[in-house]
Amino acid sequence: DQQVKQNSPSLSVQEGRISILNCDYTNSMFDYFLWYKKYPAEGPTFLISISSIKDKNEDGRFTVFLNKSAKHLSLHIVPSQPGDSAVYFCAASASGYALNFGKGTSLLVTP
């Protein structure tokens, strides 16, 4: 049963605009959330994370927002750049164990 859901398989955004990638989860025991980025022919690489005691974490152009009551998190990329084009995986962990991934959202940033 899919505990982490990314309902948008793809997203297209113009360069310079904001990209918003969404993720929903069902397991209330999840206490740590991460976003991974994956380029073709490469393994996923860690991008940004947030623990359940926070509702926002920012790292440069990337911000992750967590809404625990809605069991929803989102990744904002501002401004979007063509090099951001990749597949983004949302992942969640309960007490550091067994990272659960979503299916991924393919982001295309067009010039």
Place this chain on the structure above:
Amino acid sequence: DAMVIQNPRYQVTQFGKPVTLSCSQTLNHNVMYWYQQKSSQAPKLLFHYYDKDFNNEADTPDNFQSRRPNTSFCFLDIRSPGLGDAAMYLCATSRDRTGWTEAFFGQGTRLTVV
């Protein structure tokens, strides 16, 4: 420099013929994981090693086995591959079970079963 290396990148195997995928790491991480990712699906954890301690996920088929002869290497053995086992297999490492921000993934091995 690659820190988690998976070999081969592409593997074609015959239906029912045992196959082994390998993963090596230069990070000296304690934990090594194997994930299976089928087309358009989320990566799914098969099992992991915490040092020499093997941890199997409850729904991992018996057809899948793993070996970790030392810190650096971990192998995924598929005893009798079926067509449904065709997937990308990802190896990942982390310093400990809570070190997901420091987890590193290999490039994956794409397995085709014919």
